[in-house]
Amino acid sequence: MSDNITLGKALNHGLRRSLEGNAKVVVMGEDVGKLGGVFRITDGLQKDFGEDRVIDTPLAEAGIVGTAVGLAIRGYRPVCEIQFDGFVYPAYNQIVTQVAKMSYRSRGKVRLPIVIRIPFAGGIGAVEHHSESPEAYFAHTPGLKVVTCSNPADAYTMIQQAIASDDPVVFFEPKRRYWEKGDVDLAADLSGAYPLHKSRVVRPGTDATVIAYGPMVRTALDAAAAAAEDGRNLEVIDLRSLSPIDYEPVYESVKRTGRAVVVHEAPGNIGLGAEIAARVTEHCFYSLEAPVLRVTGYDIPYPAARVEEEYLPDLDRVLDAVDRSFGW
């Protein structure tokens, strides 16, 4: 029995389920209480679980993550909300020097089961600092796990899996997809769920492999649908986990198709696409018909809202890259 709900609502249900299932889970962040978060992802949770478990914090991101570290040492499982991607940097010190390294520093004796939720990426017509894709900073840091969901069903299970994990997890939420609907089985438990750190083929195909994550999965699927009208059969892979990346389905796919296009909103320079291209080249060298191509944001600060459509990878840019791959 499935419900047709938005990605945002699916996250809300997932958080609720985690709060119900484990008394040590606490949600903390700016405006997460009475307001329910600026995107309403925590809507109604404080009313039902109280101010001690859904905590409106002072306006201080380093404080949110730093106190979460202490709560985790004490045995809690904090779920931190950073209000927007561009506001995570005050907490970056705590995330990189403390959250990421505590297990290593203590030789596994201190675990920090912290989830840091970050609405990320653009496409909502926002002002500066509200549309960034900082995932590479975190994926580059050993000790952190980094995931992102692309649809409501994954949002519902992945947030619960992240909270249940003893690893610190940075959980990127594709904010422009918060309102997109999909079928979610709210009654399902995690026992049979698709593993958190596995990538997934979301559209099988034979001619080229398009690798995407978060908000760009929808873009890649749209591009594949358009390509199908032209007789090209694209395979689309949703990475889901950005650290670690589950490469096996990617290699398997590229060895079949011989062509790969990586899509992300973040600037291309030193981005995840570069790492993926290097790995695919190393593992699929003799199968490649063309170099691995990237469709990414340009190497500029996120631009003003009136030009973001031109900045963001879209259906046409993905198809253009596929064309270039075939023209090689």
Add this chain to the structure above:
Amino acid sequence: MANGESEVGADAPAGGFVQLLTPEGERVDSVTTADGTTYSVDFTDEEYRGLYRDLVTVRRLDSEALALQRQGELGLWASLLGQEAAQVGSGRALRSQDMAFPTYREHGVLYTRGIDPIMPFGLFRGVDQGGWDANEHKFNGYTIVIGAQTLHATGYAMGVTMDGKTGSPDGEAVIAYFGDGATSQGEVNEAFVWSGVFNAPIVFFCQNNQYAISEPLERQTRIPLYRRATGFGFPGVRIDGNDVLASYAVTRSALDRARQGEGPTLIEAYTYRMGAHTSSDDPTRYRIASEVESWKAKDPISRLKAFLAKQKIGDDDFFDEVDEAAKQLALDLRERVLAMPDPQPVTMFDHVYPNGSPDLDEQRRQFTDYQASFEGSGH
């Protein structure tokens, strides 16, 4: 003084501080601060002797560690020389259920927690990054990023409240250590904000040793540090950081306030770093010898020794025995540090993630194969 201005102690900085034992070894019965709090201690002779033994021991272990560093056996050492009273007094004020969050210099606090003093030597020798269990020892890992631990302590203290462990004499309290330099960090100020807002059961124990590496206190603040607490809405008290009795009395009182649910306190322990910042530092480049000399006259150990001798609580036999016992502990520590095995290189891949990582498993395998490729090749 607790938000007050009364002068206590002839050697006190402007604004005064709580002092229960003068540099000459004279006991001050009690000190009442401007907010009406009275601080005193009521130690037995045995307890006085115990504090003396602690001070001598942690200093002796510290000098052994510095010697080990100079002999190439440690990569680095952060000496506590001069700060023994601040650390032993506050450390002995902790009850067994209390949790401490140190920087990287709190070897004296570590010792008073009953922890084997060798515990942090893996870190300074370079065989691990600390590697202990914060909860087992009620003593968090040494934190090197300045001030980061104050937020951890605050979060932990919020957890104490959430667990319902405050509001009684058996409640739990938390102590966060940091230095004068750390008070300029945003994160420390956030910790003050948060602990105030959430009424966290925490004591912020600032060892103001006058220098952040080379930079004097004046580069960090234009008001006495203890007075910062007022702006955050909780009491601030300055103590003579070289007086183990004041350190004990004020910390005990602040911890008991916290465990009763009465919220945070900032203690500024006014002291002096007699040695270098770390073994890599050269303090002659930024401070003058006469200043160091003037602080020698305020030494934490000699004043307690003078008091014990005058009160006939300790005699030469006792002092000699303490020195000898400390020396034996130091020699034992030296032997055990020298016997610390280097880690197997492949262990560098361990514990990056509590749940492991397939990527790292693969890198570990590649590393092992690469290492094995040299076997029998004479490398």
